[in-house]
Amino acid sequence: MLSKRVIACLDVRDGKLAKSIKFVDTKDIGDPVEKAREYYLDGLDELVFYDITASSDRRRIMLDVVEAVAEQVFIPLSVGGGVQSVADATDLRLAGAEKINVNSAAVQRPALIAECADAIGNQNVVLSMDVRSVTPSAECPSGYEIVINGGRKPMGIDAIAWALEGERLGAGELVVNSIDADGTREGYELNLTARISEAVRIPVIASGGAGRPEHLYDVLTKGKADAALVASMVHYGDYRISELKRYLHDRGLKMRMSW
Amino acid sequence: MAIIIDYDAGNLRSVQRACREVGLDAEISADPERLRYADRIIFPGVGAAGPAMRSITANGMDEALKEAIARGVPTLGICLGMQISLDHSEEGDTDTLGLIPGQVRRFRFDRPELKIPHMGWNEVRVVKPHPLLSGVCPGDEFYFVHGYYPCPDDPNDVYAVTDYEVEFACALGRGNYFGMQCHPEKSGRVGLGVFERFARWDGSC
Numbered sequence: 001m002l003s004k005r006v007i008a009c010l011d012v013r014d015g016k017l018a019k020s021i022k023f024v025d026t027k028d029i030g031d032p033v034e035k036a037r038e039y040y041l042d043g044l045d046e047l048v049f050y051d052i053t054a055s056s057d058r059r060r061i062m063l064d065v066v067e068a069v070a071e072q073v074f075i076p077l078s079v080g081g082g083v084q085s086v087a088d089a090t091d092l093r094l095a096g097a098e099k100i101n102v103n104s105a106a107v108q109r110p111a112l113i114a115e116c117a118d119a120i121g122n123q124n125v126v127l128s129m130d131v132r133s134v135t136p137s138a139e140c141p142s143g144y145e146i147v148i149n150g151g152r153k154p155m156g157i158d159a160i161a162w163a164l165e166g167e168r169l170g171a172g173e174l175v176v177n178s179i180d181a182d183g184t185r186e187g188y189e190l191n192l193t194a195r196i197s198e199a200v201r202i203p204v205i206a207s208g209g210a211g212r213p214e215h216l217y218d219v220l221t222k223g224k225a226d227a228a229l230v231a232s233m234v235h236y237g238d239y240r241i242s243e244l245k246r247y248l249h250d251r252g253l254k255m256r257m258s259w
Numbered sequence: 260m261a262i263i264i265d266y267d268a269g270n271l272r273s274v275q276r277a278c279r280e281v282g283l284d285a286e287i288s289a290d291p292e293r294l295r296y297a298d299r300i301i302f303p304g305v306g307a308a309g310p311a312m313r314s315i316t317a318n319g320m321d322e323a324l325k326e327a328i329a330r331g332v333p334t335l336g337i338c339l340g341m342q343i344s345l346d347h348s349e350e351g352d353t354d355t356l357g358l359i360p361g362q363v364r365r366f367r368f369d370r371p372e373l374k375i376p377h378m379g380w381n382e383v384r385v386v387k388p389h390p391l392l393s394g395v396c397p398g399d400e401f402y403f404v405h406g407y408y409p410c411p412d413d414p415n416d417v418y419a420v421t422d423y424e425v426e427f428a429c430a431l432g433r434g435n436y437f438g439m440q441c442h443p444e445k446s447g448r449v450g451l452g453v454f455e456r457f458a459r460w461d462g463s464c
Contacts, residue, residue: 003381122376123376123404201375226374226379256380256400257398259447259448
């Protein structure tokens with residue numbers, strides 16, 4: 001039986017680790033390579049490395065930082081932020097990324113998902129979706145809408161429809177990030193996560209809102225997620241990765257406990 | 260010099276990095292001639308069975324690999340690189356190298372909550388001792404990503420198993436050939452241990 005995964009997300013801006021609250025107020029909190037190594041040695045299952053400015057600034061991701069992380073972290077490494085083409089994806093893979101996250105560019109040009117899946121394999125293409133809660137409408141009947149460019153631009157696309165479309169086009173995994181919950185540390189958006197997990201047959205990674213260990217437990221059970229993504233709660237030293245995994249294991253979830 | 264076989268212009272650098280981490284000098288090469296001088300071979304996993312077989316038969320890599328294995332060169336197959344060691348794969352209905360008798364089958368599940376590919380960390384349970392698995396303890400997990408799994412004919416070829424609805428062979432071998440379905444290069448310290456022991460392995464078991 002597969003273990004549930006704890007994934008740490010390192011948001012990087014100008015080569016430094018940053019963390020935003022509701023996607024706006026960002027501040028630097030350290031060296032991503034050091035943090036990655038620290039989490040890896042403490043039992044992290046997977047790492048997501050995200051260039052948070054790349055998408056709106058059209059800046060290329062810092063391949064050298066990805067390379068430095070890949071040199072010393074021997075777990076799956078997923079990288080995203082500003083991926084616009086197969087060439088971007090290939091460059092990141094050569095730098096050492098296992099999986100490539102596509103987000104805004106895929107919303108604007110969905111064929112990007114299929115192109116990346118053909119080039120690097122479905123299992124390596126992660127569709128990362130930023131979602132906000134809205135009043136249900138004809139456009140967004142689920143009451144969840146896709147936003148892009150770091151949460152700044154609402155697209156009038158229903159989140160569940162987009163998840164299904166992403167799966168159909170060849171995404172191997174989904175990251176479901178709630179803009180409303182992001183950075184609040186008040187818990188994941190359980191309803192959103194469960195609805196998307198039930199709709200697709202590919203693994204779902206829950207993102208946004210983790211603040212306490214029980215939040216991870218809730219999203220991996222009630223939220224039906226395969227993996228829980230954490231950021232602030234570990235970046236600021238409030239919790240250790242091993243501590244979160246021990247907690248989830250003690251509550252009966254299958255976790256990887258030796259590393 | 261160890262050779263990492265490049266057969267699809269895939270990303271093999273994570274395997275090379277893992278080798279470097281344990282002090283094993285490994286060169287990535289698509290040239291069958293290089294296998295003549297290899298003292299160790301790693302056949303990694305990228306892509307699908309059909310294209311991979313076409314690629315290695317087109318340049319003679321298949322024959323060079325079989326010759327090297329027959330010569331006793333310690334060889335490690337990973338993921339697709341391991342699957343190709345059996346006789347046949349359901350993936351693209353492909354005839355493969357036939358080093359280990361058996362088939363490669365696709366996961367088929369009726370329960371929608373069982374996702375394909377089998378992706379993530381899962382336990383590797385050693386069922387028969389092997390020098391490359393000597394440090395693997397009960398409960399140790401490795402990272403997997405695959406939609407097809409090996410079914411060797413002879414249970415004597417199976418060294419470890421993993422459960423994903425079905426129990427399948429995740430480590431198999433014969434003589435100086437050893438293959439794993441999981442990715443030791445992405446499996447933390449436990450995975451690096453496989454490379455560490457491979458670097459010293461004389462090919463006997």
